[in-house]
Amino acid sequence: MQPIISVKRLTKTYASGFHALKGIDLDIHRGDIFALLGPNGAGKTTLINIICGIVNPSEGSVTADGHDVVRDYRAARSRIGLVPQELSTDAFETVWDTVSFSRGIFGKAPHPAHIEKVLRDLSLWDKRNSRIRELSGGMKRRVMIAKALSHEPSILFLDEPTAGVDVELRRDMWKMVRGLRDSGVTIILTTHYIEEAEEMADRIGVINKGEIILVEDKSVLMQKLGKKQLKLHLQHPLSRIPEELAGRELALAADGNELIYTFDAQSEQTGIADLLRQLGEHGIDFKDLQSSQSSLEDIFVNLVRAQP
Numbered sequence: 001m002q003p004i005i006s007v008k009r010l011t012k013t014y015a016s017g018f019h020a021l022k023g024i025d026l027d028i029h030r031g032d033i034f035a036l037l038g039p040n041g042a043g044k045t046t047l048i049n050i051i052c053g054i055v056n057p058s059e060g061s062v063t064a065d066g067h068d069v070v071r072d073y074r075a076a077r078s079r080i081g082l083v084p085q086e087l088s089t090d091a092f093e094t095v096w097d098t099v100s101f102s103r104g105i106f107g108k109a110p111h112p113a114h115i116e117k118v119l120r121d122l123s124l125w126d127k128r129n130s131r132i133r134e135l136s137g138g139m140k141r142r143v144m145i146a147k148a149l150s151h152e153p154s155i156l157f158l159d160e161p162t163a164g165v166d167v168e169l170r171r172d173m174w175k176m177v178r179g180l181r182d183s184g185v186t187i188i189l190t191t192h193y194i195e196e197a198e199e200m201a202d203r204i205g206v207i208n209k210g211e212i213i214l215v216e217d218k219s220v221l222m223q224k225l226g227k228k229q230l231k232l233h234l235q236h237p238l239s240r241i242p243e244e245l246a247g248r249e250l251a252l253a254a255d256g257n258e259l260i261y262t263f264d265a266q267s268e269q270t271g272i273a274d275l276l277r278q279l280g281e282h283g284i285d286f287k288d289l290q291s292s293q294s295s296l297e298d299i300f301v302n303l304v305r306a307q308p
């Protein structure tokens with residue numbers, strides 16, 4: 001299937017001369033929840049704003065649902081809902097008016113029943129006649145989401161939707177996001193809460209200093225996550241792994257001073273007891289042992305740190 005968003009050799013140099021994006025290639029699959037992770041200043045918002053037609057690209061191209069976001073801006077934009085990182089709403093408008101008006105901007109005919117559903121889903125129905133300035137911060141964020149959904153987009157961008165949001169709204173939001181995904185909407189989100197990405201995303205992309213450094217299905221990452229390692233610091237270095245131990249997930253490190261055993265943390269039988277017994281039988285002594293498990297956070301931190 002054709003990707004719903006296709007980014008090709010995209011660069012962005014701001015007027016200041018700063019290279020915010022350096023040749024991004026990225027495909028996003030239809031119907032996925034895609035999490036874009038990266039440290040502050042990595043280029044996440046720049047990339048999202050270019051896809052949404054708010055920022056002009058310097059080079060390269062982007063299509064959204066088959067429409068070029070520059071040449072065919074209106075068609076592309078009408079398919080996209082954006083909840084921006086920075087909250088901005090018309091303080092004096094009512095919730096109902098502001099959300100209904102948003103729909104009109106995209107050239108869609110009025111559809112009060114849809115607006116009502118969106119407001120109810122976001123627990124804003126009771127506040128429909130309130131002016132935006134009378135709402136709390138969390139409610140304002142809900143209004144931003146309602147605006148983004150007002151024109152029934154098939155692609156929804158959430159740029160840090162849970163920054164400064166309480167636990168309850170966060171849970172409601174993820175429930176809503178799952179519901180939207182189930183109805184066929186593709187969702188692209190950024191977050192600094194990596195455990196959220198771990199829980200929600202179908203695919204994960206990591207961006208650092210304007211470059212995409214990893215794109216992977218979460219299930220593939222989870223397999224790596226599910227791995228645990230046992231590191232044995234040997235009494236005497238080994239030059240190779242003894243034949244009797246072949247067939248196990250073993251590796252030698254630190255000039256033969258460490259034996260590293262990788263196993264599936266989820267399985268009932270880790271094989272550790274067997275391994276230790278076999279080592280004893282072959283006279284391989286160790287002075288210390290350590291076990292560790294990598295999380296998405298570890299992978300993320302290491303990836304970002306390893307990049308020059």
Ligand SMILES: Nc1ncnc2c1ncn2[C@@H]1O[C@H](COP(=O)(O)OP(=O)(O)OP(=O)(O)O)[C@@H](O)[C@H]1O
Nearest residue numbers: 014016018020038039040041042043044045046047
């Ligand atoms: N209008 C602008 N003019 C010049 N430089 C900019 C502009 N907007 C962003 N930048 C720079 O581009 C880089 C990427 O910014 P961007 O907002 O895309 O990062 P981000 O990944 O969204 O970060 P955060 O996690 O803090 O939201 C930063 O170094 C930023 O200072």
Ligand SMILES: [Mg+2]
Nearest residue numbers: 044045046085
């Ligand atoms: Mg940002």
